[in-house]
Amino acid sequence: MDMQRYLTQVLSEIGVPISFVARGEGRLPMIVYNITSEKGNGFWDNEEQIVKYSISVNIFSSGNYIDIKNKILEVMKDAGFIRTEVAECIYQEDVGMYNQPIFFDYFYEKENENKEN
Numbered sequence: 001m002d003m004q005r006y007l008t009q010v011l012s013e014i015g016v017p018i019s020f021v022a023r024g025e026g027r028l029p030m031i032v033y034n035i036t037s038e039k040g041n042g043f044w045d046n047e048e049q050i051v052k053y054s055i056s057v058n059i060f061s062s063g064n065y066i067d068i069k070n071k072i073l074e075v076m077k078d079a080g081f082i083r084t085e086v087a088e089c090i091y092q093e094d095v096g097m098y099n100q101p102i103f104f105d106y107f108y109e110k111e112n113e114n115k116e117n
Helices: 003-014 066-078 111-116
Strands: 018-020 030-044 047-061 082-086 090-092 097-109
Touching (some): 003 018, 003 030, 003 047, 030 097, 047 066, 066 082, 066 097
Parallel strands (some): 018 030
Antiparallel strands (some): 047 097, 090 097
16 A cells, blocks of 8 residues: 555645645645554464554644644544544744644555455
């Protein structure tokens, strides 16, 4: 599974600029995501059958970001992601922006690869 492509597709529904890993100098608000872990989670007959992806999604905003947060939670749930944590929002005084991290897990069954191709 190409998780980066899948996340780009899911998060693009929100209508806010998105970026993989780095915020860069894009305009605010912006969503930055990262795949923080990819682990085998289920094995049968010595073969990996389930992959667990751990994802971080950060909202960077100079103002109120609650609507964006709620939309992220909605589209990610609809796409099969499990919210594991909405961490404390950090205000970065030096640049005048909020950073709201949200964490998700996604379990991918490899048997679906054969059905998709």
